[in-house]
Amino acid sequence: MSTQAQARLEQAPDRGGRAQPMLIASHLKRYFPIRGGVLNRTVAEVKAVDDISFTVLKGETLGVVGESGCGKSTLARLLMHLLPRDSGDIIFDGDAVGQLHGLPLRDLRRNMQMVFQDSYSSLNPRLPIEQSVAYAPRVHGMGRAQAKRTARELLQRVGLRPELFAGRYPHELSGGQKQRVNIARALALNPRMLILDEAVSALDKSVEAQVLNLLGTLKREFELTYMFISHDLHVVQYISDRVMVMYLGQVVELGPVDAIYAHPRHPYTAALLDCRLTVDPATRIETPPLVGDPPNPINPPSGCRFRTRCPHAERICEERMPLLGEWNNRPESHLVACHMVHAGSGHSKAPPGGLH
Amino acid sequence: MSDLSITGAGATADPNAREAPPASQVRGYWGNVWQRLRYDYATLFFLALIILIVASAVFAPLIAPFDPNKASMAHRLKPLFFRDNILGTDEQGRDILSRILYGGRTSLLMGIAPVVVATIVGGLFGVVAGYAGGKVNTIIMRGMDVFFAFPSVLLAVAISGSLGGGMINQLITLTVVLTPPLCRVAETATSQIRSMDFVDAARASGASTTSILFNHVLVNAISPVLVYASTLVSASILLASGLSFLGLGVSPPTPDWGLMLSTLRQALYVQPIVCAMPGVAILITSIAFNLVSDGLRQAMDVKA
Amino acid sequence: MDMSARPLVEVRDLQVNFVSREANVAAVNGVSFDLMPSEVLCIIGESGSGKSVTMRSILRLHPPRRTVIRGHIRVGDYDILSLSERAMNEVRGAVVSMVFQEPMTALDPVYRIGDQIAETVMRHEGCSHADAMARALELMELVKVPSPERRLRAFPHELSGGLRQRAMMAVALSCRPTLLLADEPTTALDATVQIQVLIMLRKLQRDFGMGVIFVTHDLGVAAQIADKVAVMYAGRIIEYGSVADVLMRPAHPYTLGLLSSTVHGQSRETEIEAIPGSPPDLRHLPPGCSFAPRCKFAIPACSASFPPLVAVGPNHAASCLRVDVVRQDSMALAS
Numbered sequence: 002m003s004t005q006a007q008a009r010l011e012q013a014p015d016r017g018g019r020a021q022p023m024l025i026a027s028h029l030k031r032y033f034p035i036r037g038g039v040l041n042r043t044v045a046e047v048k049a050v051d052d053i054s055f056t057v058l059k060g061e062t063l064g065v066v067g068e069s070g071c072g073k074s075t076l077a078r079l080l081m082h083l084l085p086r087d088s089g090d091i092i093f094d095g096d097a098v099g100q101l102h103g104l105p106l107r108d109l110r111r112n113m114q115m116v117f118q119d120s121y122s123s124l125n126p127r128l129p130i131e132q133s134v135a136y137a138p139r140v141h142g143m144g145r146a147q148a149k150r151t152a153r154e155l156l157q158r159v160g161l162r163p164e165l166f167a168g169r170y171p172h173e174l175s176g177g178q179k180q181r182v183n184i185a186r187a188l189a190l191n192p193r194m195l196i197l198d199e200a201v202s203a204l205d206k207s208v209e210a211q212v213l214n215l216l217g218t219l220k221r222e223f224e225l226t227y228m229f230i231s232h233d234l235h236v237v238q239y240i241s242d243r244v245m246v247m248y249l250g251q252v253v254e255l256g257p258v259d260a261i262y263a264h265p266r267h268p269y270t271a272a273l274l275d276c277r278l279t280v281d282p283a284t285r286i287e288t289p290p291l292v293g294d295p296p297n298p299i300n301p302p303s304g305c306r307f308r309t310r311c312p313h314a315e316r317i318c319e320e321r322m323p324l325l326g327e328w329n330n331r332p333e334s335h336l337v338a339c340h341m342v343h344a345g346s347g348h349s350k351a352p353p354g355g356l357h
Numbered sequence: 358m359s360d361l362s363i364t365g366a367g368a369t370a371d372p373n374a375r376e377a378p379p380a381s382q383v384r385g386y387w388g389n390v391w392q393r394l395r396y397d398y399a400t401l402f403f404l405a406l407i408i409l410i411v412a413s414a415v416f417a418p419l420i421a422p423f424d425p426n427k428a429s430m431a432h433r434l435k436p437l438f439f440r441d442n443i444l445g446t447d448e449q450g451r452d453i454l455s456r457i458l459y460g461g462r463t464s465l466l467m468g469i470a471p472v473v474v475a476t477i478v479g480g481l482f483g484v485v486a487g488y489a490g491g492k493v494n495t496i497i498m499r500g501m502d503v504f505f506a507f508p509s510v511l512l513a514v515a516i517s518g519s520l521g522g523g524m525i526n527q528l529i530t531l532t533v534v535l536t537p538p539l540c541r542v543a544e545t546a547t548s549q550i551r552s553m554d555f556v557d558a559a560r561a562s563g564a565s566t567t568s569i570l571f572n573h574v575l576v577n578a579i580s581p582v583l584v585y586a587s588t589l590v591s592a593s594i595l596l597a598s599g600l601s602f603l604g605l606g607v608s609p610p611t612p613d614w615g616l617m618l619s620t621l622r623q624a625l626y627v628q629p630i631v632c633a634m635p636g637v638a639i640l641i642t643s644i645a646f647n648l649v650s651d652g653l654r655q656a657m658d659v660k661a
Numbered sequence: 662m663d664m665s666a667r668p669l670v671e672v673r674d675l676q677v678n679f680v681s682r683e684a685n686v687a688a689v690n691g692v693s694f695d696l697m698p699s700e701v702l703c704i705i706g707e708s709g710s711g712k713s714v715t716m717r718s719i720l721r722l723h724p725p726r727r728t729v730i731r732g733h734i735r736v737g738d739y740d741i742l743s744l745s746e747r748a749m750n751e752v753r754g755a756v757v758s759m760v761f762q763e764p765m766t767a768l769d770p771v772y773r774i775g776d777q778i779a780e781t782v783m784r785h786e787g788c789s790h791a792d793a794m795a796r797a798l799e800l801m802e803l804v805k806v807p808s809p810e811r812r813l814r815a816f817p818h819e820l821s822g823g824l825r826q827r828a829m830m831a832v833a834l835s836c837r838p839t840l841l842l843a844d845e846p847t848t849a850l851d852a853t854v855q856i857q858v859l860i861m862l863r864k865l866q867r868d869f870g871m872g873v874i875f876v877t878h879d880l881g882v883a884a885q886i887a888d889k890v891a892v893m894y895a896g897r898i899i900e901y902g903s904v905a906d907v908l909m910r911p912a913h914p915y916t917l918g919l920l921s922s923t924v925h926g927q928s929r930e931t932e933i934e935a936i937p938g939s940p941p942d943l944r945h946l947p948p949g950c951s952f953a954p955r956c957k958f959a960i961p962a963c964s965a966s967f968p969p970l971v972a973v974g975p976n977h978a979a980s981c982l983r984v985d986v987v988r989q990d991s992m993a994l995a996s
Binding site: 068069175176177178205206207208209210211213214217232233234235236238239240272273276277278279280281282283284285286287288289290291292293294295297 | 807822823851852855856857878879880881882884887904905908909918920924927929932933934936937939
Binding site: 078081082083106107110111114115117118122123124125126127128133136137140141170183186187189190 | 386552553554555557558559560561562563564565568572573576577
């Protein structure tokens with residue numbers, strides 16, 4: 002192992018200690034303006050990420066689920082600083098990112114990397130994969146020969162024999178092989194955290210299983226922390242320690258995976274779970290758990306955003322937006338943004354009491 | 358624990374070995390392009406023709422049977438195969454073949470040099486505009502649109518008219534006319550590449566904009582730009598000929614295909630076939646360039 | 662059920678090769694199956710298995726100049742591979758129609774939804790525009806598009822993904838086809854929308870009495886909709902049977918591997934039982950069973966020649982030399 006450790010960049014040290022969360026995002030917001038008219042004025046806004054706060058603990062896997070348009074990919078790009086945020090703070094291992102006296106962006110990128118959804122656009126078609134993997138270490142000042150050695154070691158590590166694959170171009174690889182290269186590229190800077198944005202969604206099932214197993218192995222081996230974004234509830238259940246459910250730019254439920262899958266408390270989470278398909282033809286779904294499509298994020302409904310599709314919607318849901326509440330830093334804490342759960346919210350199904 | 362042991366079920370057996378082609382089969386992008394071109398005999402034929410035309414222009418002094426500027430009052434407007442004048446003579450009795458060979462130097466220069474310069478200048482502006490986006494893009498592309506608003510011939514005539522004739526001015530004119538379309542193509546290609554995940558991955562690794570432009574954007578933008586540029590060579594030759602024809606290009610007696618066409622025009626009823634010869638040269642050359650760029654486009658359209 | 666009824670679709674020894682200067686890709690290598698009227702057959706397979714190619718052959722949608730199709734396809738009274746292009750256009754839409762994975766590419770972006778449905782109706786039935794529009798409205802109600810009058814006047818890009826898929830289904834159903842081909846029509850949809858479309862498709866299939874061939878890579882989707890299932894690997898059907906037989910009691914190692922590598926509720930502590938390796942290169946298929954190099958049950962005989970289909974139950978067959986061993990394993994998985 003020692004020679005390999007030398008060939009790669011050192012993993013940055015654990016600065017904040019075991020108890021300090023790896024990543025804290027607080028009140029992140031990103032609206033995309035929709036321009037129109039002759040004067041090119043902003044006529045509407047897509048509230049892609051609307052006041053989202055969460056924490057990723059060291060060594061855990063936080064699963065993020067939601068349908069298209071819920072803002073999960075925008076969230077990943079905000080965290081990676083690929084998109085500027087309108088407001089909110091990102092704190093990595095106790096240091097605010099990009100602020101005076103904080104963690105410089107370049108250091109954040111050493112520490113946190115992203116694996117993109119496999120598609121034709123995730124690898125540069127004109128570069129041999131070895132060079133795609135070696136690119137980041139080169140950027141961070143590693144010599145050509147050493148970067149090449151790092152790249153070959155990582156290819157080996159993700160299951161692609163370098164003597165066969167190093168010189169190949171992306172179009173000479175299958176989908177699963179490309180995704181392995183994507184993972185190797187993300188690991189090239191020896192980061193402490195990976196954001197996986199639909200990293201297995203485009204893969205065939207048998208390949209998906211291989212890549213999920215690989216992700217598990219790499220996590221143990223490199224002591225990684227994952228944020229795993231996916232629309233596949235089966236996969237999220239398998240890989241996550243905690244789960245965050247998003248709907249139209251907001252978090253509706255956040256908690257330990259077993260608690261959420263066994264007892265979902267938000268009606269949207271419950272409906273999503275009911276939509277999971279099993280391979281047993283005897284258990285066919287006869288009535289759809291939800292009707293309609295997810296609404297357009299350009300003009301989200303007032304109050305609770307889910308109320309237009311919610312079977313339990315009442316007037317209070319239209320009038321007031323339910324809040325998720327503050328997370329108390331304990332992994333087992335389970336938060337829900339629904340009036341039915343909050344005592345005294347005014348919803349007929351809410352538990353009695355409370356001070357609201 | 359051995360250094361080379363692979364862990365994880367995903368990495369256990371490596372059946373990938375079976376489907377891996379031998380190393381010699383692994384070609385880069387340009388290798389693939391060449392593989393495709395190799396079997397495209399039509400394109401290869403016209404490529405050879407272009408090489409022949411360029412070579413005959415370059416080596417004109419060696420192969421031309423006569424001095425292109427040597428006039429002969431006795432042998433004016435002679436037909437094809439008149440003694441040693443294979444393609445006949447012009448209104449001053451000069452050998453047409455020799456003048457076409459020498460004229461190719463001017464015409465090919467007019468066809469190639471402005472395209473090369475416009476590709477560099479337009480490509481640079483286009484890549485910057487496409488990658489930066491926003492205000493920079495607006496300023497550069499609206500600036501190009503000013504030139505785009507005029508038909509290219511009109512624009513060329515206007516610029517040439519204000520600069521005056523002569524070879525240098527004609528080169529400048531053509532470059533100015535060809536830059537905006539190349540800029541547009543480069544901009545479109547770049548903004549497409551800009552939205553690809555691999556560019557985001559490079560940004561996420563902390564790479565500088567310059568590094569991303571050179572390592573990730575240029576290598577991908579270059580083939581659409583090159584293909585488009587190759588179509589412009591024949592357009593440029595035609596435009597240059599047109600300008601010379603109108604008297605806005607090189608000045609006589611320098612041989613030039615457009616200029617020859619212009620002066621021979623008066624003798625059209627005397628020796629129609631001889632008078633058409635410079636036109637035939639223009640036609641063959643531009644068709645050859647067009648077909649080669651067509652084949653190039655097909656060959657470069659390799660998946661990935 | 663009348664077992665002697667004539668199948669709606671008969672495919673016999675279908676072979677499809679894509680030929681180019683660089684390679685000869687054997688996409689489908691001898692596929693045979695029957696589809697009874699008003700039966701739903703799911704063709705399951707991963708990318709490159711030939712499932713879409715097989716289905717597209719029924720409508721002859723492949724580029725003719727680069728494709729070599731051999732074998733025999735009969736739909737109703739039509740001998741598909743011997744029809745003229747003109748007769749084929751009569752079949753397309755009227756007898757057989759198709760829905761695709763991405764409706765944006767199947768719907769014409771410059772025409773309103775209503776006009777697209779009406780145009781298909783008018784072309785095949787020769788009725789007036791007003792009648793066709795009335796029919797279009799009816800169809801939009803049938804596929805449960807909310808406020809259908811308004812949606813008829815919408816352009817494809819103005820609809821959400823789920824509504825576009827419904828609109829495409831309305832176009833496909835406009836001439837009451839007897840056979841509907843569906844190429845992963847729910848794959849691009851969100852889970853909550855996917856199940857709505859599947860339930861609707863199931864109902865329409867029953868109401869219309871259509872035969873459906875449904876191509877998918879998702880075992881869960883097949884479990885929802887299929888009567889029969891055909892599993893394809895490297896251009897061949899390697900297992901065929903009723904949906905319950907194939908998904909609950911698989912007899913081919915590939916089907917078994919596919920089931921155990923599909924993530925559904927496995928313990929987080931253990932690794933998923935993945936199939937090692939990747940599918941074979943269709944340009945150079947191995948001589949024997951194409952799955953043998955990845956198969957944990959393989960014996961030397963597997964690589965000798967391609968194993969024939971072996972019946973393992975009524976209407977359930979797998980092409981594997983080791984069905985007995987595999988079935989023991991799959992019984993263990995089920996219990």
